[in-house]
Each structure stands twice: as structure tokens, then as C-alpha cells.
Amino acid sequence: MNDRIVELRKRRSKSLYLRISGLLVLLGIAWAWTTSSPLMGRLSAERRWTNFQNFVQELVPSPVRRTGDWSDAFPWAWDLLTDEGLQALLTTLGIATAAIILSGVFVLPMLTLASRELSRRRPFGLWSGKSSRVMQAVRVVVGPVTRFAFVLARAVPEYILAFLLISLLGLQVWPLVLALAIHNFGILGRLWGEVVENAEPSSAQQALISGQGRTGAFATRILPESFNRFLIYFLYRWETCVKDATVLGMLGLLTLGKLIALSKGFFWDQMFFYVLLAASVIVIGDLFSTFLRRRLR
Amino acid sequence: MPDLDPGKERASLERGGLALPSGEGRYGRRRWVVLGVGIVFLICAWRLGLTPAGLIPPDATRWERAGEFFKAALDPAMDYEDENVPDDADPIWIKGLKGVGLTLKFAFGAMSMAVPFALLLGFLGSSSWWPEPCGKGLKAVLRTLYLSCRFLMSLLRSIHELIWALLILSAIGVSPLAGMVALALPFSGTLGKVFSELIDEEARDAAAALKAIGHRPVQTFLCGTLPAALPNLITYSFYRFECALRSSAVLGFVGIETIGLYIELSHEEFYYREVWTYLYLLLALIVLVDFWGAGIRKRLNSDAGGCRA
Numbered sequence: 001m002n003d004r005i006v007e008l009r010k011r012r013s014k015s016l017y018l019r020i021s022g023l024l025v026l027l028g029i030a031w032a033w034t035t036s037s038p039l040m041g042r043l044s045a046e047r048r049w050t051n052f053q054n055f056v057q058e059l060v061p062s063p064v065r066r067t068g069d070w071s072d073a074f075p076w077a078w079d080l081l082t083d084e085g086l087q088a089l090l091t092t093l094g095i096a097t098a099a100i101i102l103s104g105v106f107v108l109p110m111l112t113l114a115s116r117e118l119s120r121r122r123p124f125g126l127w128s129g130k131s132s133r134v135m136q137a138v139r140v141v142v143g144p145v146t147r148f149a150f151v152l153a154r155a156v157p158e159y160i161l162a163f164l165l166i167s168l169l170g171l172q173v174w175p176l177v178l179a180l181a182i183h184n185f186g187i188l189g190r191l192w193g194e195v196v197e198n199a200e201p202s203s204a205q206q207a208l209i210s211g212q213g214r215t216g217a218f219a220t221r222i223l224p225e226s227f228n229r230f231l232i233y234f235l236y237r238w239e240t241c242v243k244d245a246t247v248l249g250m251l252g253l254l255t256l257g258k259l260i261a262l263s264k265g266f267f268w269d270q271m272f273f274y275v276l277l278a279a280s281v282i283v284i285g286d287l288f289s290t291f292l293r294r295r296l297r
Numbered sequence: 298m299p300d301l302d303p304g305k306e307r308a309s310l311e312r313g314g315l316a317l318p319s320g321e322g323r324y325g326r327r328r329w330v331v332l333g334v335g336i337v338f339l340i341c342a343w344r345l346g347l348t349p350a351g352l353i354p355p356d357a358t359r360w361e362r363a364g365e366f367f368k369a370a371l372d373p374a375m376d377y378e379d380e381n382v383p384d385d386a387d388p389i390w391i392k393g394l395k396g397v398g399l400t401l402k403f404a405f406g407a408m409s410m411a412v413p414f415a416l417l418l419g420f421l422g423s424s425s426w427w428p429e430p431c432g433k434g435l436k437a438v439l440r441t442l443y444l445s446c447r448f449l450m451s452l453l454r455s456i457h458e459l460i461w462a463l464l465i466l467s468a469i470g471v472s473p474l475a476g477m478v479a480l481a482l483p484f485s486g487t488l489g490k491v492f493s494e495l496i497d498e499e500a501r502d503a504a505a506a507l508k509a510i511g512h513r514p515v516q517t518f519l520c521g522t523l524p525a526a527l528p529n530l531i532t533y534s535f536y537r538f539e540c541a542l543r544s545s546a547v548l549g550f551v552g553i554e555t556i557g558l559y560i561e562l563s564h565e566e567f568y569y570r571e572v573w574t575y576l577y578l579l580l581a582l583i584v585l586v587d588f589w590g591a592g593i594r595k596r597l598n599s600d601a602g603g604c605r606a
Contacts, residue, residue: 015596021589025405032406032477041472048469055468091345098341101334155583156576157543159459159550160560164572167564168363174351227327247457264463275460282455 058268065269080273084259088274089281092255095173095248096241099180104234106181107188110146112218114189115196119143123214124205147193154186162248176248176255184237191233199226228296235289242285246278256281362567369569373577378568389571393578396549396556401582403545403555406473407480408538414485416530419492422446425501426518429508446489453486458544462551476553480544484537491533499526528597535590542586546579 033039043051057065063072112118121139122128131139158179165175199222207217223230249257256278263270341347354360377389387395420426421442428435456464462479469475504521512520549557556579563571 017592018596021593028401028405029409032402032409036402036406036473036477039472039474041470041475043470043472051470052468094341094345097337098345098347101338101341104334151584151587152580155543155580155587157547157557159547160557160576163550163561164366164564168354168359168366169351170355170359172351173345173347177345177347178352224327227330231330243455243457247459250459260460260463264467268467271463275456275464278457278460279452279455283451286451286455 055268059272061269061273062267077273080270081277085256085274085277088249088256088259089277091173091253092245092249092257092278092281093242093285095176095255096180096238096245099177099245100184100234100238100241102177102181103184103188103237106185107192108223110150110189111192111196112214113142114146114150114193115218116143117197117201118204118214118218119146123208123217124201126205126208128208128214147189150186150189150193152186153182154184154190156183158183158244159248159251162251166251171252173253176245176251176253179248180241180244184241188233188237191237192230195226195229195233196222232293232296235293239282239285239289243282246282366569369573372570373573374568374570375574378563378571379566389574390578392559393556393575396554396559396575397578397582400542400545400549400555400557400579403473403476403480403548403553404538404541406477407484407541407545408534410477410481411484411488411537411541412534414481415488415492418446418450418485418489419496420518422450422489422493423496425497425499425504425522426514428514447493450486450489450493454483454490455486456483458483459547459551462548462553466551466553471552473553476545476548476555480541480548484541488534488537492530495526495529495533496522499529532590532594532597535593539583539586539590542583 040048061073061076063076064070066072117124119139119142121131121136161182162176162179165178169175169178196218203225204217204221207221208214212220246256249255249259250261252258252261256274259274260271260278263274354363374389377386386392424439424443427439431439458480461482462476465475465479499522501522503525504517507517507521508514545555546557549555549559550561552558556575560572560575560579563569563575
């Protein structure tokens, strides 16, 4: 019995790549913990503790701090909500929604080009008409180039993109929408690309055999057949967009992020209220999209 | 493949090459979804005042600045544009590499805290390991644990890491640990949620076999369910590591020393060529890690990376 186990152990699949990756990760972690000094910053422990206590006290809504009665917090919260909170909330949702739709619209036509099977000269290994030398060469590179474009688009953090775009386009909504749209263009490209790769090929193959082009096969076969999967990823990214849009406002636009950034340092209680408001929006968006995704599965 | 309408008969007819008039049944609801998305976009655009005119720089100075900015892309700085930098300072690419290293370091530190924490949360937030014949009292305890873990995870991940950073930095001051914790908290929420789903969805054959020969629930979980789910757990963790890198770069904007801080400072002084040097280094790092992750995914034969909330 023991021999059998030893033999099984010997025969298990081993990959040098994975082992080196594991080693690198361990080294990275060790490096992070040993070289980040002073780990706790330069403040003394007592100083940190008093800072922390002050901070926690400041989180209590100001009317409550004055009177000690928690029922005073409700009119205060209501004022904050109706004054700017609600409008900021709607702007946040609007930015997220516009951005994700925009990136979806631009990703869809790219998917035929990005698909490993469809972008080749012989899609699914099928004959698809004569093509010139140039087109053949184009067919070789178009897939990897499109996929790399997706990688690049998702590599830049949306916050940095928005920061740079604001300095070029001025302080308005477009830079935030564009930043989110570009970043999610890359991510949807990858997620939807995976849907296309995993789609059942037979019906697309038939479309190609019966004379449809690549775009036709994608638009009339693969897209409708995997429609729900496309929607699921779309909703998932929308959810993430809402979260990111809140924070992008910290760059100065009227979303929750701006209210948070403005009240920081002076009105911690207000800031905390806005943080909780943002969190509740995200939870609601989360529940909504989880519900829809469950139904679509 | 799941569909809104089964309409299998129609599908098979169509696959057979029969053209059917569309408009009802199979394609009907999809059209409404697409139309609805279009309308929602128009409403958003109208509410936000998104007009095509907003896409071009509004005045002459901005035009000039945009031109300079994109020209700088072709000519990233090899030397500091700032003349006040002392001569014995590191050359800019060394400084950039250091910034990239710090970014990497925060991501590693954060993930090393987030993954163990998320494993614990994911374990408590999944139900597949619960003992089958289960007493009422025990069940109540497990259920409370389950629900409170779920709640904790959703609280953790519904506050963005930048806001966590703001809160933590203002509470205990700027320090490397504060930055790592700020990243680790929301990430363990997300990781934990996905871990619990991966664990619950994992095929239970091995676990059932272990249970049948008399293993305890926790043993079954550790030797049956967990190993089966492991490849997916690893690829998903690695995907989150890629996200952590981006977030860690952004932490620079709230005052933690990563490449984001350098980008912000150079940008403030209009040193666009320096900005591009840092941007290129950041891009190189993230693209490299992206390919690394793709290699891991391929070797573990798992598709869990990125496909989940």
C-alpha cells in the first residue's frame, strides 16, 4: 500500500513554472515584510493611540456630540442626504453606467478580432475563401495585437487615467467616464473573450461553412447563444464600476468621493456618513446584480 | 449554454440551416435587453451632460497641454526635468524602479494578509462542510457564524480600498503597515466571498467518499473539498494580486510612497516626460504580471481568474 502511495506521489504532475512561481511569491512576501521599516511609521505608540481615540470621537455626528442624544443624528443625516448626498449618488451611478455601456459597445466589435479561433486565416480550421498575401499576414498578427491592446487598456489603473485625463479635458464628467470605460474595455475584452473561446463552436462552424463571414458567425451564432454569459460579466463589471466611480470623485467632481475628500480632516462625522452612504449604494448594486446574475445563470 | 428562452426546437431547426422569421420567441427578449441598455445610456448621458463637445480640450492652454502631454509619450524622461534635483540623487529610472518595487511590495504584503484571512472567512462563509446529521443547537451556531461572516465580507468589500486607506491613515498615521492593511481589508472581503463560492460549488465526490469511510466534517473538508478547489483558489488569488498591484499604485495618491505618488508629484510640476517614464515602468510591471498569471492559469487548467465578483 505504501509503495503504491510513493509511486502515485512520484507520478503526480509537476511543473517547474508553478514551483518557481510559488518560490517567487514566497520571496516577495518575505521581502515585503522584512524591508518595510519602520513598519508602523515614525509616530510613537502612545501618539498613535491618542490619534486613534480622537479620530473615533470625531466620527460621532456633531449634534450628538453636543447634546449626547442619538435621535439628533437623524435630521443631521437627512440634511446631508438631501443637500448634496443624493445628487452625488445619482451622478456616481450615472458615471458607472455610462462608462460600462460605452466600453461594452467598443468591445463587442473587437471580439471577432480577438478570438483565437475566429481571427485566424482558417477560422476553426475551416476554409474561408481566398485571401491575399497581405490579408494572410494581417490574419497572423491581428489576434495577438488585439489581445495585447486589451492587456494595455486594463493595465493602467482607472484612477491614474482619470487624473491624467482631467488635466487635459478639464474638470467635467467625461474624464471619469472615459477612464472607467478604457480600463473596463480591457477587462471586458478579456472576460468576454473567454466567453467566445469557451462557446460551443458547432453552430458557428456551420454558419461559416454555409458561407457567412467571421463577423456574421459571431453576431448571429456565438453572441446570441452565449448572451446570458455576456450579460453576467457585464453586470459584474457594472458593479465594480459603481465602486470605482465613487472613489474617482475624489479628484474633484460631484460624486460621493468628492464629498468624502472635502469633509476629510475637518468634518470626520460627515465623511463617515458619506462613506456609509457609498457603501450602502454598493451593497444595493451588489444585491441587484447578484440577483440578476442568479436569474441569468 | 443557458438561454433566456429554451426554444430548443427552433434552435435545432436553425442549426439545420432553416431560416425562420425572427421577431418572436428566441430573439425577442435579447432585443429588449439591448434596447434597454441603449435607453439607459441615453438617460445617463443626458443627466450627466455628456456631449461630444466635452471630448475635446476646452481652451487653448488645455490644447497646448494635451499636445505636450502626448508628445512627451514618445520621449519619456531619461533625466530629471526638475533642475533642483541634487546631482547625487538616483537617476530617474532607478527611482522609477524603486517606485515600482514599492508598489510590488505593498501588493505582496497586503495579499499575504488577505489570503489567510479570506480562507478563514471563506471557510466559515461556506456550508458544504457542515456535518450532515446536525443537532439543532449546532446548526443555529453554524448558521449565525455563516451569516455574520457573509455580512462582514460584504461590509469589507463595499468600502473601496482608497477610502479604507483614508480612514486608516487618519486614524493611525502614515506607515507601510497602514497601507498594507488598507489594501488587505477590502481584498479579503472579495477573496473570501469568491473562496466560499468556489468551495461550495466544488464537486463533492471526493468529500462524499471520505465521509462515507468515516472521516469527520473538518477532515473531509481539509482532505477532500479543499484540494479539489485549490487550483481555482490559487488562480483567483493570483488574479486579485494583479488587482492589488494596480490599487497599490493608486495608494500613492493618498500619500503612501508607491509609483502613484511619483506620478502625482511630477504631474503637479508639469514634468510630463517624467510622468511617462513612471507610467511606462508601471505598465511594464503590470503587463509582466498579467502574462505570469496567464501562465499559471494555463498550467493549473483553471478558469477562475477574474471571472467572478
